[in-house]
Amino acid sequence: MKMIENSLNKGRVSHAYLFEGGRGTGKKDVSFQMAKSLFCTNRDGAKPCSTCSNCRRIESQNHPDVHFISPEGQSIKKEQIQYLQAEFQRTGVESRKKLYIIEHVNKMTPNAANSLLKFLEEPHADTYAILLTEQLHQLLDTIVSRCQVLSFQPLTPQVLVDTLVEHSVSPSTAQLLSHLTNSLEEALQLNEDEWFGLARKLVIKLNETLVTRPEQALFFIQEQWISHFKDKEQYEKGLHLLLLLYRDLVQLQADNEQTIAFIGYREQLKKQALQTTQRKSVRRLEAVLKAKQKLSSNMNPQLLIEELVLELQEG
Numbered sequence: 001m002k003m004i005e006n007s008l009n010k011g012r013v014s015h016a017y018l019f020e021g022g023r024g025t026g027k028k029d030v031s032f033q034m035a036k037s038l039f040c041t042n043r044d045g046a047k048p049c050s051t052c053s054n055c056r057r058i059e060s061q062n063h064p065d066v067h068f069i070s071p072e073g074q075s076i077k078k079e080q081i082q083y084l085q086a087e088f089q090r091t092g093v094e095s096r097k098k099l100y101i102i103e104h105v106n107k108m109t110p111n112a113a114n115s116l117l118k119f120l121e122e123p124h125a126d127t128y129a130i131l132l133t134e135q136l137h138q139l140l141d142t143i144v145s146r147c148q149v150l151s152f153q154p155l156t157p158q159v160l161v162d163t164l165v166e167h168s169v170s171p172s173t174a175q176l177l178s179h180l181t182n183s184l185e186e187a188l189q190l191n192e193d194e195w196f197g198l199a200r201k202l203v204i205k206l207n208e209t210l211v212t213r214p215e216q217a218l219f220f221i222q223e224q225w226i227s228h229f230k231d232k233e234q235y236e237k238g239l240h241l242l243l244l245l246y247r248d249l250v251q252l253q254a255d256n257e258q259t260i261a262f263i264g265y266r267e268q269l270k271k272q273a274l275q276t277t278q279r280k281s282v283r284r285l286e287a288v289l290k291a292k293q294k295l296s297s298n299m300n301p302q303l304l305i306e307e308l309v310l311e312l313q314e315g
Contacts, residue, residue, distance in 0.1 A: 005149065011024045015119055016129040016150040017103075020136040021152030024183020030152070030196035031101050035066050038099060038128065054094075065094055069291050072102040084120055086104045088127055094277060102253070105131040106138040120146040132226035140242055154182040164191070172264030176200070179244050179261040195228070196237070202228055203241040206267055206309075211272055214243045221309055226302055235301040239292050245269075246285040253278040287311045 007013050017034075019027040032253075036048035038054045047056050057063040067087060069080050084100055106117065118141060120129065131138060133149060155163065157178040164174035164184070169191050177187040190196045202225060207221045229238050248260040252273040260266060293309040295301060 004034055004037075008034075012037070013128060015123040015127060016145060016147040018131045018133065018139075018147035018149045019135075019152060020133050021148060022154060023134055024181060024186060025133045025152035026184060027152050028103065029184065031132060034130065035063075035099055035101065035290070038097060038185045039063065039066065039095070041172075065098050067098075067100040068103070069100060072108045073088040074107065076102065076105070076108040076114050077114050078109060081108075081115040081119065083111045085115070088119075088124060097128070097130040098126065099130070100122075101130045101132070103132045104134070105143075106133045106135040110227060113143065117143055117146075153193050155184065156183070160184060164188070170264075172262075175263045176244070176261045180240065195234075198228060198239060199234070199238055203238060203245060206242070206263070207245055207272075208268075210309070210312050217309045217313055218306060221305055225305060229301070229305075230299060232295065235295055235305070236292070238305075239295065243285065243292065246281060246288055249273055249276075249281045250278060250285060255283060278280065284312055 005060060019031060021027055033048065035058050036050060037043060037046055038059060039054040040048035041052045041054055042049040050059070052055075054063060058066050061068050067084060069076060069084065073078065088098055092254070098258055105116075120143060129261075131143075133291075136144070136149075147218075153168050158177045159237075160182060161171070161174045164177060164187055165171055168187060169177070173185075173191060177190055180190065191195075206217065206220060206225065209217050217268070225238075231233050245265075248262050248265075251257070251260050252269055257266070260269070260270065287308060291305040293306055294304055
């Protein structure tokens with residue numbers, strides 16, 4: 001963020017920052033980037049090199065002067081904050097600077113929150129704090145008032161696509177992932193997930209079976225789908241992918257090619273768009289939406305997908 005870059009460039013870094021915003025807005029990534037910038041031995045302006053020993057150890061959470069705190073179980077305990085206080089009484093192992101990052105700071109117990117408040121009220125020289133939260137309103141006003149608050153907004157789909165490509169994700173996969181989540185972290189996890197990769201292929205194959213051999217669709221479900229999609233969460237992902245595919249079909253039939261998710265499957269969808277009516281595509285889209293609603297009401301997933309396939313065959 002520009003404000004952090006300016007602070008680093010001018011050497012006017014606040015002793016405590018509070019990064020607030022919804023899940024997937026990049027708070028944790030920026031906290032790591034800022035930590036690396038503070039300790040980097042080969043910094044270019046405000047940008048860390050990400051290759052020196054300090055940068056690499058911070059990335060792997062192994063730097064002796066950078067401490068990471070997250071909830072133990074459901075909450076952050078008073079003992080965790082007291083441990084921080086004890087650590088920060090000591091001189092830095094490798095430099096005068098020390099930094100702590102607390103994730104989900106809103107999950108502190110009341111005693112932990114009071115201990116942190118005392119810590120923030122009496123900061124040591126060259127000591128920095130970065131607090132992360134998705135629930136700003138759950139924090140003590142006195143804690144918020146002692147921090148520089150920075151609000152994080154969700155990444156736009158195009159920014160997420162561009163960022164994923166920078167992380168060596170293929171453009172076609174990045175485009176699909178941007179329709180599934182606005183979280184960079186979640187998108188990168190999905191990209192590395194073998195289960196998700198095969199799920200995407202199975203959704204495409206189900207559509208191709210419905211188009212070319214509709215009478216075989218139920219056999220496909222029995223032989224390939226059910227063995228891969230094993231629980232409700234996985235069925236939700238599968239139905240979401242199928243929904244995006246039929247949405248793409250409707251978009252192509254409306255000459256709106258720029259917004260499709262399955263860009264790697266575009267040519268096949270274009271051919272399909274010419275072979276069916278937009279009305280039928282919309283009906284199939286509605287059938288998948290209805291199936292997602294039924295899944296939310298705890299309908300048996302296997303029965304649900306079989307019913308959906310029969311409806312798609314008729315559509």
